[in-house]
Amino acid sequence: MPDLTATAATSSPAAAGDGPRGSDFARLSRQITKAGLLERRPGHYIVRSSLVVIAFVGGWAAFLAVGDSWYQLAVAVLLAVVFAQIGLLAHDLAHRQVFRSRRPSEIAGMLAGNLAxxxxxxxxxxxxxxxxxxxxxxxxxxxxxxDFLLWSREQAAESSGLARFIGRRQAFLFFPLLTLEGFNLHVSSVRALTRPVIKHRGVEAALLATHAVLYLGALFTVLSPGKAVAFLLLHQAVFGVYLGCTFAPNHKGMPTLRGEEKLDFLRRQVLTSRNVRGGKVLDVVLGGLNYQIEHHLFPSMPMPNLRRAQPIVRAYCEELGVAYLESGLVDSYAQALRHLHEVGAPLRARVGASG
Structure with missing residues (x-):
């Protein structure tokens, strides 16, 4: 695994990123601001939000129209895709890409996340x-x-219990485990509301409860118990896989850091992130997260501006000598899986030696 601190030390004449005109990131930020790429894009989000709402309402209308039938499994897949797109929209709301101020971002975010x-x-x-x-x-x-997956050999050496057991074959188990991610999001959400650090806990709890009542009520009212359970399992599994596949290419398999942080902001964000090459269809499928480097450098940048920011950021990183990684979609997953397999190698060797 590359040594990030060593990479940073040799990537620029100013290793710490400081110079007479400010930090490396400050100079890049001025270029981005001058290009107008941090300006809000209300037209984009009006159209995008409208399409997502139409798809959400249409999906549930299809659910009611199909009725108690095994064809509902197709509806479950459709709604899983719609749920994931709502999750990506909530991501943009959380970063204030849609609204400048906190309150409308929170209201829209809770409606999209908690209720929908x-x-x-x-x-x-x-x-x-x-x-x-x-x-x-x-x-x-x-x-x-x-928790379950191990991301470095140091974590593997320190692991125990279920993490150690899974870690031996985690590359093969990665996608099957993603089928549980949807359920994990729901469970983690409920557990988090017991923590005082979460604002508006009462409102969030009420919205989560409303979602659960409406969601489960619809399933078990329209469908027979067996079909309802099948719909639930398939819907949540596809939802989890979609979200997992959206976030997995971005950092998984990239170098990790431990202990004292030694990188400046620009290098910390760029050297741990990976972009995914693709056209505008991929932008929609991944919600713009295929421009992970640009997103991490400028989290509040509206999603449609990330594509325009990429050549500026890439050229600037080349000027500094900072590694800027882009991969195809399939290759990005392959890199992540190879990394997971490599991390689990000592655990497999230990089992083989003991056997």
Missing amino acids: IGMSYGWWMDKHTRHHANPNHEDHDPDVSP
Whole structure:
């Protein structure tokens, strides 16, 4: 695994990123601001939100029209895609890409997250903020905490119990485990509301409860118990896989940090992130997160501006000598899986030696 601190030390004449005209990031930020790429894009979000709402209402209308039939499994897949798109829209709301101020962002975020898809907006925002502050830092980024999957050999050496058991074959188990991610989001959301750090806990709890009553009520009123359970399992599984596949290419398999942080902001964000090449269809499918480097440098930049920011950021990184990684979609997953397999190698070797 590359040494990020060593990479940073040799990537620029000003290793710490400081110079007479300010930090490396400050100079890039001035270019981005001058290009107008931090300006809001209300037209985009009006159209996008309208299409998502139409798809959401249309999906549930199709559910009611199909009735008690096994064809509902197709509706379950459709609604899973719609739920994921709502989740991506909630992501943009949390970063204030849609509204400048906090209150409308929170209101829209809770309606999209808590009420529409059953995910706590406050919990997710708290978790995602910590991820952005320290991406791929094993001590501070909750997305690389070794709950089930292990992201470094150091984590593998320190692992025990279920994490150690899964870690041996985690590359093969990665996609099957994603089928549980939808359920994990719901459980984590409910658990988070017991913590006082979450604002508006009462409102969030009421919206989550309303979602659960309407969602489960619709399933078990329209469908027979067996079909309702099948719909629930398939819908949540596809929802989890979609969201997981949206976020997995961005940092998984990239270098991780431990202990004392030594990178400046620009290098911390760029060297731990990976972009995914693709056209405008991929932009829609991944919600713009295929421009992960640009998103991490400028989290409040509206999604449609990320494509325009990319050549500026890439050229600037080349000028500084900072590694800027882009991969195809399939290759990005392959890199992540190879990394997971490599991390689990010592655990497999230990089992083989003991056997």
